[in-house]
Amino acid sequence: MDTIYALSTAQGKAGVAIIRISGPHAFEAVQALAGDVPAPRKASLRVLTDAQGVRLDEALVLTFAKNHSFTGEPTAELQVHGSTAVIAAVMNCLAALGNLRLSEPGEFTRRALENGQLDLAQVEGLADLIDAETEAQRRQALRVLSGDLGRRAEGWRKNLIRAAALLEATIDFADEEVPVDVSPEVSDLVTAVISDLENEISGVSTAERVRSGFEVAIVGAPNVGKSTLLNALAGRDAAITSEFAGTTRDVIEVRMDLGGLPVTVLDTAGLRETQDAVETIGINRAKQRAKLADLRVFLVDQDQLPELSVETDDIILRAKADLLTDGTGAISGKTGAGVSDLINQITDVLVDRASNAGLATRARHRDAMDRGLSALNTVMVLLPEGEDQADIAAEEVRIAIRALDSLVGRIDIENVLDEIFASFCLGK
Structure with a gap:
């Protein structure tokens, strides 16, 4: 199963932007950017840096263990300052990790369905x-x-x-x-x-x-x-x-x-x-x-x-x-x-x-x-x-x-899934 990431809040300038990561390598991504992985479900303030140690932003980091997240997978949220420059810098660092990919529209919710978190x-x-x-x-x-x-x-x-x-x-x-x-x-x-x-x-x-x-x-x-x-x-x-x-x-x-x-x-x-x-x-x-x-x-x-x-x-x-x-x-x-x-x-x-x-x-x-x-x-x-x-x-x-x-969704749903999830944004 791939590890996916996306901006979950609206595009554009804002006070706070949330970048969501879900999948088996989610905590590794947090480790790479924040230096450690905070305890699950406890908001922790961390300095995010790139691979060269250059400071990207100061962010609140939240982690959720498997079966205790929206998707049912290990999940992390990075609450960064909502400038387009900060968002782009963090997203570029996630892309550079190599074991993550940008999510498709509705993919977080689709995983929640597949993992029994939602019907x-x-x-x-x-x-x-x-x-x-x-x-x-x-x-x-x-x-x-x-x-x-x-x-x-x-x-x-x-x-x-x-x-x-x-x-x-x-x-x-x-x-x-x-x-x-x-x-x-x-x-x-x-x-x-x-x-x-x-x-x-x-x-x-x-x-x-x-x-x-x-x-x-x-x-x-x-x-x-x-x-x-x-x-x-x-x-x-x-x-x-x-x-x-x-x-x-x-x-x-x-x-x-x-x-x-x-x-x-x-x-x-x-x-x-x-x-x-x-x-x-x-x-x-x-x-x-x-x-x-x-x-x-x-x-x-x-x-x-x-x-x-x-x-x-x-x-x-x-x-x-x-x-x-x-x-x-x-x-x-x-x-x-x-x-x-x-x-x-x-x-x-x-x-x-x-x-x-x-x-x-x-x-x-x-x-x-x-x-x-x-x-x-x-x-x-x-x-x-x-x-x-x-x-x-x-x-x-x-x-x-x-x-x-x-x-x-117990049976006969494949023909409607693509239409349903196409209406979601990337981070949902």
Whole structure:
């Protein structure tokens, strides 16, 4: 196994930079630069020098013994001053040692997975935590990183292994009288897992939205004030506004943090009949994005009806409240009237939806649970057939176990590892 090293903190000037080393020669590298190897898990101040004894920097050195580090390997961290010159000098000295190499993206975390320090779901939770921009994303990522999904999957696995063992006993004693009918216990075990899986699957799409962001589309006719409202929500001139119809021809996006949730607000082209080919493309895109959005805010003039069908929780507001004598149910991006109420309304709807998010956060998780659920539903169909179908039912239980094992990386994970770890930085 190679010994790897990398800068674990962000590139650029900083007060402190952390260089991480992991592998069988990690402590030798510390010995070469610091003169000795500090006791594990005790921060020690050391002067780092190169091979000629020239002083590089004064650093805090931390070491972690095998099986007691993030990667599960002997690991060291050099906390040096965060100038580009110091970082480059220390990294060059590590490269010159000859028994180390620069890590690949995500290689530290990949070693943690391979050494049993993390399961695959925790690795994904760590990636999400690093990318988290909002409070809801942080909380969700921490739940996954803490191993909650892995523990849930382990519970399912335990129940299904018990169910498979009972069915196998029925097969083994096929020519003899089995003293106890195992079908009720198998049914109870499988039914419990099916119920859990259905609950988790129902929450995946919401969890994915918390991870990637909700979309809210502002929809309406031309010149109804959509772009002005977007600018008011963004607090800047994100969209061009004018009195001419058809100014907005493409979907304009603004990223926001509402109630701790990541939200992208979309300003869409005004919906109308037109002979302009370019504007027609924009209108078609507007309709498509609006239909796919999690929530739509319809701006309407006077007593007009929304241009698209209204879904549950969609918001309908009268446009240009500054020009109306009665501002009830109206909004104005120009004056700000009703903007705070709209933000609160959007936040309430999305926070309520986010409360239904499950532990599983990715399409990969949903696919694994769908495969497991399908197999278990087949088991429930076969159980009433008794001993004649026990061998097929047992195989379906094993199929479900393998599907759910892929959640945490026990099997069938090679095809997803490269994609997952490619999103990590070198030092993680």
